[in-house]
Amino acid sequence: MTLTRRLVLMVAACIALAVLAISLVSAWLGRTALVAQAEVQAQSVARIVAESARLTEISLEEMDAVLVDDLQTLAFAVGSLGDAGAPGLGGRFAEIVARGNLASLWLVDRDRRILVSSVGDYGALVEGEKLPPGLPARALADLVDGTRFAAALGGPIDGVRYVGVRVEGGRALIAGQRVTVLDPVRAANSLPVLLAALIDRDDIRAIRVFDDAGATLAAIGDEAGGEGVPAADAAELAASTVAGTAAASRFGPGGLLVAAPIHDTAGITIGAAVLSMATARLERMLVDYLVYGALAAAAVFAVGVTAAALFARRIARPVAAMTRAAEEVDGRTFRPESLDGLSGRADELGRLARVFRHMAIEVQAREEHLEALVRARTAELEQKNALLEESKRRVEAELDAARSLQAAILPQALPAHPSYAGKATMVPARELGGDFYDFFAVDERHLGIVIADVSGKGVPAAFFMAISRTVLQASARESRSAGACLAAANTALCAQNPMDLFVTTFYGILDTETGTLTYANGGHNPPLMIRRADGTIVDLPRTGGMALGVMPDLPYAERSVALSAGDTLVLYTDGISEAMDRDGREFSEERLKVALGDAHARAVDLVLAGVTDAVTDFVAGAEQSDDITCLVVRYNGPAGTFAPDRDAA
Template sequence: MTLTRRLVLMVAACIALAILAISLVFGVLGRQALIAQAEGQAQAVARIVAESARLTEISLEEMRNVLLDDLATLAFAIANTNESEGSDIGTRLAEIVARGNLASIWLVDGDLRVLAHSIGDYGAVIEGETLPPALPAEALAALTSGRRFSLALGGPLDGIQYVGVRVAGGRALIAGQPVTVLAPVRAANSLPVLLAALLDRDEIQSIRVFDDTQGLLAEVGTALPPAEVKDIAVATIAGTAPASALRPDHLLVAAPIRDTAGITIGATVIALSTARLDRMLADYLLYGAGAAGLVFAIGVAAASVFAGRIARPVAAMTRAAREIDGRSFDPASLDRLARQGDELGTLARVFQHMAIEVQAREEHLEALVRARTLELEQKNALLEASKRRVEAELDAARSLQAAILPQALPAHPSYAGKATMVPARELGGDFYDFFAIDERHLGIVIADVSGKGVPAAFFMAISRTVLQSSARESRSAGACLAAANTLLCAQNPMDLFVTTFYGILDTETGDLAYANGGHNPPLVIRRADGTVADLPRTSGMALGVMPDMPYAEKRLRLDPGDTLFLYTDGISEAMDGEGREFGEARLRETLAGTEARAVDLVIEGVTAAVGHFVAGAEQSDDITCLVIRYIGPR
């Protein structure tokens, strides 16, 4: 992805995240604003309810006072009318009651005996007629005694309010008015009427009013779960603070009702429709999406313009870097960018200077490389010539070394033999030898010189010559090795040594006299049973280490058909790719069962087994072996 696209996407993503965050913030704020508005409405309704209740009580109290005053005035007027006796007074009182919408009128004397009553034509007094017993006796006594001119006789009794007026002669007139006359006023100022007037305003669905004991005083509007409404009302009364609860289809808001002293005396619960909240959220989403699209388009356009201005210098620098890699860069191509005074201009100037230095250094290095290449080609030619010369000399030395070693045993009817030597390098340090000491005895030698290469090959030639010379001068195997050791110690400037096995075979009897100078003991393969065993060991140090060393000698009788296998450690210590050695035990297994094979097949079997074991691993030492089979006396 190009830098321009990354910048555009980055700016667009930042704008989108900012718009999303703003929309979420506005949504949360709008929700909180609606809830706060609903709580304000609930508080306003609670204040209206409290004030309405207070005004209703005041109105009813004032109307009651007016009613009492009217009754007192009416009673006073009746008391001062022309007095009549008997049924005339009762008839007059009955007419007044009928015309004045009164309940009843009583005329009593000082002993509170009924003198007249508004019972119409049934006479002034009915026998046994008495005042309602609940009228306060003290108030009546105050009227009849003349201490009060008029007096309200307590609260309503059975829905009737009584008022008394003093009448001359120690009498009193009592008038009763039904309190139902205040019902229209009470109904006009009741809570349900007031609450019903508030419904369907500002999405109000229902209103519930509770007192301080959680009792329901009034309710209007749609029905709601009682437990849900009562829980929020109880919480508001207990906490004396507005509370709200959002439901899937409505919003419940509760506000406390306080009296003039600020004491909570109840709660108002309002259910508001969530349609307004839904419309507001939809508007926020709509306007937010529109604003987001507009701002996003403007931001992408602006980002594209500024990203292009930012990315063009970077693209120019990238193109210049490619041109430097392709050896086609022209420093003048960045002159316009280098004239800028900002960081990109500084980068372009540094890049120009660096590119010029790099080009100069490349040209200098190329010149040096060409010179060094020419020198190397000349030296390589000399090395190739030297290598060819060394290889030719090594080939000649290898041919000479191969010519030094005998190719076949002397022809003799008493024995047959075969030998091989595979050097690890061009020249080897192993050698073998067999020579006739006289007509009856055969000398057998196998040796391994320490080290490899040319020094080992030279020391091998010297050792072979010394051993042959010593063997021809003495018929004892131990004495031969002792004499050869002394001579080699005197002619060993490189401190090399050679492990040697020397044996003398009597062709008439099969006796083998031998001495060992630190070499691997040869193996004997018996024709009779095919067993493979080491020759008994003799003590002796490798030749060339220390002069004047004695070498012990032992003898072994070879029966006709027995085979003597002599080898160097290049066979037993041959290693495969994992570093495991071929070993003497595996060599014995390979030789087992070869007692009847020809001697050349025995050598081929051993070398093939070693080659299969190493499986292509690099040869670490010379591989040399010698096989001699005793046939028997002539």
């Protein structure tokens, strides 16, 4: 995706998210405002309920007082109708009761005997009638005695309220009025009537009113009797409102529930009003906010994409020019004037273009300089490589010549003699080797046998090998003893050894008439002797001598061993016993003896081939670490009494 598209999408997405976020925040604020408005409405209803209850109570009390006054006035008027013995007075009392909607009228004397009653002129009934037992005797006595003119005679008795007035002659008139006369007033001012007036106003669906004990005082609304407010939820919300003395709200299954506390005139919470309000308006508002927000986001997104595309193209155009310039620098086709228009800008892109152009010019100059240097160095290296190749060819030719000379100075076969036969091989680890072997006739009866291993490898070891061989041959011809020969050779080598090399050497003299081998060993591997009779393989006893070239004037001990006809000597260097495979394991003397298991019955050339083949199979292609040298000599007895080739066949 290109930078322009990324920039356009990023700007447009940020704008759209911002508009949606503002819409969501506005919807949340609108919801909060509607809930707060509902709580205010609930508080208003609670105040209306409290005030209505207070006014209803006051009005009922005042009407009750007016009723008492009217009864007292009526009783006073009735008391002035005439003497108790006047004919027809009882009938008048009955008519007054019927017309005045009274309960009863009684005219009593000091002894509280009924003189006249509203039951009419029926003496027998009057004589059997009695005053209600709950009338206060003290108040009646005050009226009869003239102490008081009028008095309310306590509370209602059996639903009737009684008042009395003084009548001349020590009498009192008692009038009774049923309390149900105020029921229409109470019904007109009752709480359900008030709540019914509030239903369906401002989304109010139902109202429940609770006292401070949690009892339902009134319920009205949809689903008959206020069932629109779930009783359990409303009671729980009302209890929390009464306990907290503050308005509370909750979204219920049927809509929004809002509760507000009801306070009396002293500010004490005496109950709570719970309103169930429809959420249709809230839902419409939220939908409107979301729809308008989505439309605004789409419009702003479109505008933002267009504006971002324009600005992004304006920004990306210099970047594209810089990209082309970088590609031209890489392709060696950059022209500094191609950035003149961009480098003339005063903003960051113009500064970048100026820096890039300066850098590109320097890079081109450095590349041209480097290319010139590379061409010069390449020509110089080609000339030196040619010289090195010539030198390498010359060195290889010289090494080949040296290798050929080294191979030429080593004897290829033993001197022809019927008393012995032999075979030898030397495989150098590098171009030139440090191992060597030799056999020569000391005189007509004796054969000298040498095998040696110079320390190190390569050209120095090869030169020291040649010197050592020459010195050993000279010493052998001058000395009849093997130990004296090694001692003389050691002293001579120490005198001409500038590189402090040394050579391990075994030198033996074979008496061809007797088969006696006299030998001295200068730190070399002891040769192996293979008996013809039983194939036994043993090491020649050690003489304990030190390698030649280490220290001058050292003596070398000698030992002798008798060879029988057909016995074989195997002389070798540590390049055989210490040859290693890829895992670093050595061939070892044990494996060498295994390879020589049937050597007593085989010709010497086959014995030598068996040893070299065993080493080759063991190393399995691993790099050769040391020179490999082996010499096999078989004693045939005096005057050739043993015929090895015929026996081996």
